[in-house]
Amino acid sequence: MDPAWLSALTFLGVAFVVAAGALVGARLLGVKSRVDVPTRRDTYECGEEPEGVAWVRFHPRYYLVALLFVLFDVETVFILPWALNLDDLGLLALVEMVVFVGILLLGWAYAVRKGAIEWQ
Amino acid sequence: MTTTAGLAAGPGLHAWLLLAAVLFCIGIYGVLSRRNLVAILCSVELMANAVNINLVAFSRFHGDLLGQAFALFSVALTVAEVGIGLAIVILVYRARKGIDVDELDLLRG
Amino acid sequence: MFDPGELNFIGPEIAVFVFALLVLVHDVMFKQRNATISMGVSLMGLATAAVLNLLNMQAVDVPREAFAGAMAVDGFGFFLNFIVLLAAAGALLISHDFLRRIDVDVPEFNPLVLFVAFGMMLMGSANDLILLFISLEVMSLGVYVLCGINRGELASAEAALKYFVMGAFASGFLLMGIAFVYGGIGSTRISAVAQWFAIEGNGIAGNPLIGVGVALLLVGFGFKVAAAPFHMWTPDVYQGAPTPVTAFMATGVKAAAFAALSRVLLVALLGQNLEFHTALWLIAAGTILMGNIGALVQDDLKRMLAYSSIGHAGYLLMALVGAPAAGLADNPRLGGILFYLLAYTVMTVGAFAVLSFFTRDGVEDTRISRLGGLADRHPAVALALSICLLSLAGVPPTMGFVGKFYLFAAAIEGGAIGIAVVGAIGGAIGIYYYLRPIVVMYMHPEPADRVELAMNPAALGVLGVATVAVLVFGLVPGSLIEVAQDSLLSLAAWGGV
Numbered sequence: 001m002d003p004a005w006l007s008a009l010t011f012l013g014v015a016f017v018v019a020a021g022a023l024v025g026a027r028l029l030g031v032k033s034r035v036d037v038p039t040r041r042d043t044y045e046c047g048e049e050p051e052g053v054a055w056v057r058f059h060p061r062y063y064l065v066a067l068l069f070v071l072f073d074v075e076t077v078f079i080l081p082w083a084l085n086l087d088d089l090g091l092l093a094l095v096e097m098v099v100f101v102g103i104l105l106l107g108w109a110y111a112v113r114k115g116a117i118e119w120q
Numbered sequence: 121m122t123t124t125a126g127l128a129a130g131p132g133l134h135a136w137l138l139l140a141a142v143l144f145c146i147g148i149y150g151v152l153s154r155r156n157l158v159a160i161l162c163s164v165e166l167m168a169n170a171v172n173i174n175l176v177a178f179s180r181f182h183g184d185l186l187g188q189a190f191a192l193f194s195v196a197l198t199v200a201e202v203g204i205g206l207a208i209v210i211l212v213y214r215a216r217k218g219i220d221v222d223e224l225d226l227l228r229g
Numbered sequence: 230m231f232d233p234g235e236l237n238f239i240g241p242e243i244a245v246f247v248f249a250l251l252v253l254v255h256d257v258m259f260k261q262r263n264a265t266i267s268m269g270v271s272l273m274g275l276a277t278a279a280v281l282n283l284l285n286m287q288a289v290d291v292p293r294e295a296f297a298g299a300m301a302v303d304g305f306g307f308f309l310n311f312i313v314l315l316a317a318a319g320a321l322l323i324s325h326d327f328l329r330r331i332d333v334d335v336p337e338f339n340p341l342v343l344f345v346a347f348g349m350m351l352m353g354s355a356n357d358l359i360l361l362f363i364s365l366e367v368m369s370l371g372v373y374v375l376c377g378i379n380r381g382e383l384a385s386a387e388a389a390l391k392y393f394v395m396g397a398f399a400s401g402f403l404l405m406g407i408a409f410v411y412g413g414i415g416s417t418r419i420s421a422v423a424q425w426f427a428i429e430g431n432g433i434a435g436n437p438l439i440g441v442g443v444a445l446l447l448v449g450f451g452f453k454v455a456a457a458p459f460h461m462w463t464p465d466v467y468q469g470a471p472t473p474v475t476a477f478m479a480t481g482v483k484a485a486a487f488a489a490l491s492r493v494l495l496v497a498l499l500g501q502n503l504e505f506h507t508a509l510w511l512i513a514a515g516t517i518l519m520g521n522i523g524a525l526v527q528d529d530l531k532r533m534l535a536y537s538s539i540g541h542a543g544y545l546l547m548a549l550v551g552a553p554a555a556g557l558a559d560n561p562r563l564g565g566i567l568f569y570l571l572a573y574t575v576m577t578v579g580a581f582a583v584l585s586f587f588t589r590d591g592v593e594d595t596r597i598s599r600l601g602g603l604a605d606r607h608p609a610v611a612l613a614l615s616i617c618l619l620s621l622a623g624v625p626p627t628m629g630f631v632g633k634f635y636l637f638a639a640a641i642e643g644g645a646i647g648i649a650v651v652g653a654i655g656g657a658i659g660i661y662y663y664l665r666p667i668v669v670m671y672m673h674p675e676p677a678d679r680v681e682l683a684m685n686p687a688a689l690g691v692l693g694v695a696t697v698a699v700l701v702f703g704l705v706p707g708s709l710i711e712v713a714q715d716s717l718l719s720l721a722a723w724g725g726v
Contacts, residue, residue, distance in 0.1 A: 063210065067206060077192045106250060130323065148398075164401060167580075170616065178408065189359075201366065215380075215382075216383060
């Protein structure tokens with residue numbers, strides 16, 4: 001078998017053994033409680049009491065901020081390869097990137113002007 | 121032109137194509153069968169990611185960077201697309217107080 | 230290596246983009262928005278682009294590549310640029326008063342139209358599938374937003390949503406198709422695909438990757454140009470979107486998507502692969518019939534025009550079926566495709582200019598029955614609308630007739646008699662449903678709850694220019710046809726057909 005596959009298979013096996021071992025070990029060594037107290041069924045038995053249910057609607061404001069973040073964040077995938085190769089690309093590439101970032105900045109200014117970043 | 125040297129250490133091209141095809145089909149199925157708009161958006165995203173897997177796999181297969189460069193563009197465009205999609209979903213939600221596609225039947229004939 | 234001198238070739242695109250940014254900055258950053266100034270600057274951008282495009286057209290005699298082959302600089306692209314600029318100008322002028330009436334005050338409207346036009350223009354000259362996809366997305370993303378621009382109206386939001394879901398779905402197919410084509414031949418250049426096919430022994434049979442890729446590509450394009458069986462979204466979206474946006478979608482989006490499809494088909498696929506002709510034949514026949522039959526039963530003029538736009542896409546596909554295997558020069562009538570795209574743009578913008586008058590209390594009402602008595606109240610408008618509709622039906626002496634004549638001639642000369650017969654049946658159906666609104670205008674009484682038409686100089690100007698153009702180029706099409714044919718023949722430089 002291909003050694004690359006062999007190591008992947010070994011990794012899988014180890015992962016399985018560790019996970020299963022933890023469960024089986026807990027079952028064998030653990031002390032079982034005899035009484036069923038209500039706190040045992042809580043989400044966090046010794047922590048903060050959860051309030052409400054997890055399936056609530058989030059305010060669209062979160063989307064707005066998240067979207068702006070993702071949009072500007074993704075633009076870095078264009079900037080990173082450019083930055084790594086700037087030495088070979090020369091001055092013209094610098095000018096191109098200035099134009100690119102300039103347009104991005106205009107978009108950012110637009111978002112600010114529209115109040116998209118303010119948290120009312 | 122075509123080199124498979126880079127693939128020797130991993131599964132072959134067909135494995136990646138299969139993975140991408142499965143993902144793509146899950147995406148198609150999701151778009152067609154889901155009634156929740158956000159779920160439809162997720163399915164569209166799945167289709168786009170299937171394409172990205174294909175592009176990168178082909179890029180390795182051909183031994184050039186064209187596919188990977190395209191994948192970067194594809195990622196950025198998909199993000200913009202989903203951004204607008206979410207905005208439209210919110211627009212529909214505000215107008216309709218719900219995002220179930222079956223309720224959108226104003227235009228027909 | 231990149232040569233800054235090549236920026237000349239995207240001068241028109243750059244002009245539109247820069248002006249879009251200017252309008253955006255003016256309208257949004259300084260909240261002193263003046264609708265007239267904004268409109269003026271936007272139109273100035275389009276005019277600048279048109280002039281630059283004309284200069285390029287005269288400067289470039291021989292088709293050439295630019296930007297390391299990503300872009301094809303040829304007559305085909307130049308011609309499409311003009312169509313796009315006309316469509317954008319028409320949509321902007323119609324929207325000027327319309328948006329105020331339906332109470333939509335969105336400063337982003339004009340910049341969005343310009344950004345979309347920017348994407349469309351790039352699409353027509355894309356020689357690389359990557360550039361094609363990016364420009365298609367630039368166009369589509371803008372149009373999604375434009376569809377939903379009437380935020381208070383549920384129909385508008387619904388149209389935006391339907392268009393978005395279908396559009397994103399189609400983009401997925403297109404993208405997958407491009408990925409497979411790249412996988413199959415190791416390049417995304419359209420001209421490289423043509424060269425690959427030209428090599429003896431290369432074909433779909435021996436390379437399943439490119440077969441799958443081309444099939445997915447055709448499905449994606451099918452959605453974008455609203456060809457059967459991928460046309461179902463069109464009526465809903467066209468009806469729900471605000472009228473100026475619908476006008477822009479029916480003309481600009483269709484022209485750009487069709488131009489890109491024609492380039493891919495004519496340069497890369499049709500010449501070498503007879504099996505595509507069969508697939509195209511079926512798609513064209515289905516599109517013609519579905520569009521025209523669907524339009525028969527519509528009571529809403531906007532919806533009827535949506536169905537008929539499907540039919541018109543069918544006629545264009547019909548001409549493509551006649552593409553010769555030997556070389557484009559064998560069938561110069563194919564130039565009718567570009568001529569018809571222009572004719573369709575002009576007459577459709579004219580018809581939608583009239584439709585934009587029909588609002589009641591800020592809500593659109595474009596039922597055909599509303600047209601009753603229009604000939605008595607506004608004879609000139611009724612006459613102009615009749616001319617545009619007759620042109621859409623292909624009645625002489627109009628631009629639509631000339632265009633349709635060339636499309637049929639292209640199909641017949643290419644030996645595609647069968648599809649021409651289907652096209653003739655579609656055309657006959659078309660005459661019936663295009664006559665219906667005219668009959669209502671001239672024969673039927675006014676509806677009891679008549680509403681004053683919201684006529685305004687800008688839209689009336691569009692209507693007037695469109696009507697005159699339809700008649701003039703219908704009577705003396707000579708030079709325009711020649712330009713269209715030369716433009717289409719420039720595709721021959723890229724190999725393929």
